[in-house]
Amino acid sequence: METEPGLxxxxxxxxxxxxxxxxxxxxxxxxxxxxxxxxxxxxxxxxRYHRQMRPSWGxxxxxxxxxxxxxxxxxxxxxxxxxxxxxxxxxxxxxFSSARPQHVRKLVDDxxxxxVHVLIVARRLDKLLPSAWQERVKxxxxxxxxxxxxxxxxxxxxxxxxxxxxxxxxxxxxxxxxWSTALPLDRIIILVNDxxxxxxxxxTFERLLGLPAGQLTxxxxxxxxxxxxxxxxxxxxNAAVRARGWAGSKKLNAPRRALLAGLRSAPLQDFETTIPAxxxxxxxxxxxxxxxxxxxxxxxxxxxxxDHALLxxxxxxxxxxxxDPPRVLPTDAAAGAIEHALAAMLRRGESRSRARxxxxxxxxxxxxxxxxxxxxxxxxxxxxxxxxxxxxSRSAR
Amino acid sequence: xxxxxxxxxxGxxxxxxxxxxxxxxxxxxSLFDQREALAENGVHYPDKWRxxxxxxxxxxxxxxxxxxxxxxxxxxxxxxxxxxxxETVCLSTEDFGRLHRPDRARKIVADxxxxxLHVLAVxxxxxxxxxxxxxxxxxxxxxxxxxQWLHQVFEGDDSMNAYRSFWTSHDxxxxxxxxxxxxxxxxxxxxxxxxxxxxxxxxVFEQLLGLPEGLLAPGGNAxxxxxxxxxxxxxxxxxxxxxxxxxxxxxxALIRKGVVRSLQDAGRPAYDQPMPALPGxxxxxxxxxSRARVDAIRSxxxxxxxxxxxxxxxxxxxxDPEVRIPEAVSVEAAAxxxxxxxxxxxxxxxxRRRAHSRRTPPPADAGPALSDVDGRSLARELGRxxxxxxxxxx
Numbered sequence: 001m002e003t004e005p006g007l008x009x010x011x012x013x014x015x016x017x018x019x020x021x022x023x024x025x026x027x028x029x030x031x032x033x034x035x036x037x038x039x040x041x042x043x044x045x046x047x048r049y050h051r052q053m054r055p056s057w058g059x060x061x062x063x064x065x066x067x068x069x070x071x072x073x074x075x076x077x078x079x080x081x082x083x084x085x086x087x088x089x090x091x092x093x094x095x096f097s098s099a100r101p102q103h104v105r106k107l108v109d110d111x112x113x114x115x116v117h118v119l120i121v122a123r124r125l126d127k128l129l130p131s132a133w134q135e136r137v138k139x140x141x142x143x144x145x146x147x148x149x150x151x152x153x154x155x156x157x158x159x160x161x162x163x164x165x166x167x168x169x170x171x172x173x174x175x176x177x178x179w180s181t182a183l184p185l186d187r188i189i190i191l192v193n194d195x196x197x198x199x200x201x202x203x204t205f206e207r208l209l210g211l212p213a214g215q216l217t218x219x220x221x222x223x224x225x226x227x228x229x230x231x232x233x234x235x236x237x238n239a240a241v242r243a244r245g246w247a248g249s250k251k252l253n254a255p256r257r258a259l260l261a262g263l264r265s266a267p268l269q270d271f272e273t274t275i276p277a278x279x280x281x282x283x284x285x286x287x288x289x290x291x292x293x294x295x296x297x298x299x300x301x302x303x304x305x306x307d308h309a310l311l312x313x314x315x316x317x318x319x320x321x322x323x324d325p326p327r328v329l330p331t332d333a334a335a336g337a338i339e340h341a342l343a344a345m346l347r348r349g350e351s352r353s354r355a356r357x358x359x360x361x362x363x364x365x366x367x368x369x370x371x372x373x374x375x376x377x378x379x380x381x382x383x384x385x386x387x388x389x390x391x392x393s394r395s396a397r
Numbered sequence: 398x399x400x401x402x403x404x405x406x407x408g409x410x411x412x413x414x415x416x417x418x419x420x421x422x423x424x425x426x427s428l429f430d431q432r433e434a435l436a437e438n439g440v441h442y443p444d445k446w447r448x449x450x451x452x453x454x455x456x457x458x459x460x461x462x463x464x465x466x467x468x469x470x471x472x473x474x475x476x477x478x479x480x481x482x483x484e485t486v487c488l489s490t491e492d493f494g495r496l497h498r499p500d501r502a503r504k505i506v507a508d509x510x511x512x513x514l515h516v517l518a519v520x521x522x523x524x525x526x527x528x529x530x531x532x533x534x535x536x537x538x539x540x541x542x543x544x545q546w547l548h549q550v551f552e553g554d555d556s557m558n559a560y561r562s563f564w565t566s567h568d569x570x571x572x573x574x575x576x577x578x579x580x581x582x583x584x585x586x587x588x589x590x591x592x593x594x595x596x597x598x599x600x601v602f603e604q605l606l607g608l609p610e611g612l613l614a615p616g617g618n619a620x621x622x623x624x625x626x627x628x629x630x631x632x633x634x635x636x637x638x639x640x641x642x643x644x645x646x647x648x649x650a651l652i653r654k655g656v657v658r659s660l661q662d663a664g665r666p667a668y669d670q671p672m673p674a675l676p677g678x679x680x681x682x683x684x685x686x687s688r689a690r691v692d693a694i695r696s697x698x699x700x701x702x703x704x705x706x707x708x709x710x711x712x713x714x715x716x717d718p719e720v721r722i723p724e725a726v727s728v729e730a731a732a733x734x735x736x737x738x739x740x741x742x743x744x745x746x747x748x749r750r751r752a753h754s755r756r757t758p759p760p761a762d763a764g765p766a767l768s769d770v771d772g773r774s775l776a777r778e779l780g781r782x783x784x785x786x787x788x789x790x791x
Contacts, residue, residue, distance in 0.1 A: 229728065232728045233728050233731050233732055233735070236728055236729065236732035237732050237735050237736060237739075240732060240736040240739075241736075241739070244736075244740075244743075246739070246743060249743075251742060251743070252739070255738070255739060255742065259735065269724065269725070271725065325728075326728065327666070327667075327668050327727055327728055327729070328668050328725045328726065328727055328728060329725065329726065329728050329731055330724060330725055330726075331626065331629050331630055331633065331722075331723055331724055331725060331726050332633075332724075333731075334630050334726050334730075334731035334734065335629075335630050335633035335634055335637070337731070337735060338630065338634050338656065338731075338734050338735055338738060339633070339634055339637040341735060341738055341739075342634070342637070342638075342643075342651055342738055343637075343641065345651065345738065345741075345742050346641075346643055346647055346651075
């Protein structure tokens with residue numbers, strides 16, 4: 001066990017892979033917010049967004065539902081930026097936790113086998129499970145109730161996609177196994193989260209990167225959780241989406257995001273509830289899994305920051321059953337959700353009708369820009385900038 | 398059981414004028430669904446839609462929000478076609494239940510033929526009608542709460558939308574007098590509706606048209622009412638629509654045909670409450686108007702089916718002093734509303750795809766390639782597009 005995280009080497013590339021629901025949004029928002037200070041300290045946080053999502057998707061060959069895969073080029077562009085960076089680099093994307101061995105190998109090869117350090121955050125299972133279920137309902141059209149999902153994830157067989165996905169992304173042993181195929185164990189870091197210490201993660205990043213203590217104050221974004229009532233609305237909408245065969249349509253992406261924004265926009269009412277404590281039936285199984293998890297960390301042979309014992313869990317044998325999902329939600333939240341979803345749909349329609357107006361009349365001389373989407377143009381601009389950057393950095397060396 | 402009604406003479410034209418929220422949708426749906434059976438019994442019912450729509454709008458030179466007003470020729474052609482038919486005809490549109498220009502009634506009578514026309518209106522008790530009417534408005538674009546709306550209806554005047562829209566349809570005396578200027582009283586029938594007898598109106602139509610009993614019995618829950626909770630959600634969505642200044646065409650596609658339809662299909666989940674009764678403050682005014690209507694019906698000399706006393710509100714029910722706005726709604730109804738909007742999105746997509754396939758392909762000449770464009774032009778174009786996307790800079 002190591003309690004004082006040592007400073008990483010001068011040109012280290014710290015790759016923070018989450019996993020999902022371990023506080024990634026908070027640390028990413030903080031890193032993004034403090035870009036100027038990072039630059040002053042000679043640290044590169046690549047790209048312009050709050051995390052390196054699109055480059056990571058480029059590597060993994062992923063995309064938003066129904067949209068075409070992010071091209072590998074976007075990963076390559078980030079690799080160029082990392083290679084050109086003179087000092088330490090930090091990259092953060094929870095999607096790396098779902099990387100398969102071939103992706104891990106490519107990531108390490110591209111970013112530099114001598115430079116990469118991987119950071120995995122381990123969170124106590126009883127804290128992770130409710131967040132993970134909620135995230136699935138919000139983002140991937142999960143239709144199982146919390147109870148049904150828990151039964152699947154905690155089953156001994158781990159059959160079914162809920163269990164498979166959860167343990168692929170969160171199983172400590174599997175994660176270490178996957179990353180150790182491409183990296184020596186001493187370049188894998190497990191940070192054991194302390195649920196009682198909210199500043200642990202930012203403090204750890206500060207020490208690893210050599211930033212002054214207290215510099216990584218919280219950024220503006222937090223992936224706030226919704227009340228159980230509002231999640232239930234999402235779940236029922238998901239069920240309808242599935243029943244109507246709309247799942248996987250990219251047309252849903254914007255209204256779905258807007259729906260969540262609308263649900264967050266309304267104030268919490270007294271009758272609303274947070275996600276309930278884990279029911280008694282999960283107790284013995286969860287204690288056993290948590291114990292295994294603590295031991296996996298202890299015996300992993302990787303650098304461990306924090307106390308693996310914090311992953312142990314003591315169940316409450318009297319915790320009540322989950323019962324039925326809530327039936328009611330605040331009128332404000334419902335109306336807000338619908339309003340935001342409608343706004344997103346109308347924005348789509350508006351840009352479409354404007355695009356129609358923008359179409360050149362046939363006899364006009366062909367203008368390559370008129371036919372291009374702004375995204376295509378932006379991509380071209382980015383490509384040129386990256387090329388320029390490559391040229392400048394090469395000549396600087 | 399409904400009173401026995403004499404059938405109309407063969408070759409009559411029965412024009413049912415509603416008004417709104419008196420059971421019109423259900424009877425129109427039955428007439429439309431049974432139009433072949435009607436034809437076998439010697440009765441013609443136009444087969445275009447459930448009720449007269451564009452034809453009526455054409456005569457009134459009016460169109461609902463988001464639609465365009467059809468030319469008068471639409472009505473003229475339609476009326477000529479009806480007059481040319483020798484058999485009994487039944488027509489229905491609640492739009493004619495709110496005519497406010499006598500020349501329009503005169504034109505209807507002249508075009509369809511004074512010798513054949515019988516007009517039928519339904520009178521529904523105000524205390525039943527008011528909550529329904531407010532809901533119907535909410536399914537449109539209304540943003541007033543039930544209580545605010547009632548204040549306008551009973552304390553307002555012609556300058557207020559709520560007042561105008563309610564009394565143009567439900568001021569029975571004014572409406573009837575208008576028709577009686579162009580039609581003898583024995584050609585004007587009022588049916589007193591009875592909310593506890595859902596077969597009443599269909600029986601009256603069956604008897605007037607000489608149809609087998611039960612043929613027009615209402616089917617499913619046509620134009621079902623919303624719960625008070627769902628209505629409140631919809632009202633807030635209407636507020637948002639108005640605040641954002643979103644177009645009426647979108648309102649029709651997304652709300653009327655999307656959210657509202659889906660809420661109606663979902664029925665009323667257990668948690669959600671039906672519309673509340675009238676609040677205490679408005680009850681004296683409702684009783685007064687109801688009494689005046691009963692007196693009018695008795696004095697006009699028209700044909701009356703049913704007991705006008707049924708139009709009076711029950712005495713001795715003080716009701717809640719004011720209407721409470723529901724602060725919660727069932728998750729089921731909220732989800733139905735969301736899904737209804739999404740349904741409109743997918744419907745829209747299908748119709749667009751059809752339209753798209755008819756569009757001519759772009760010219761083959763591709764022009765200069767993107768790589769030939771210099772960075773400055775690229776940046777300028779991107780900037781132009783970004784500005785265009787900003788709100789208020791159109």
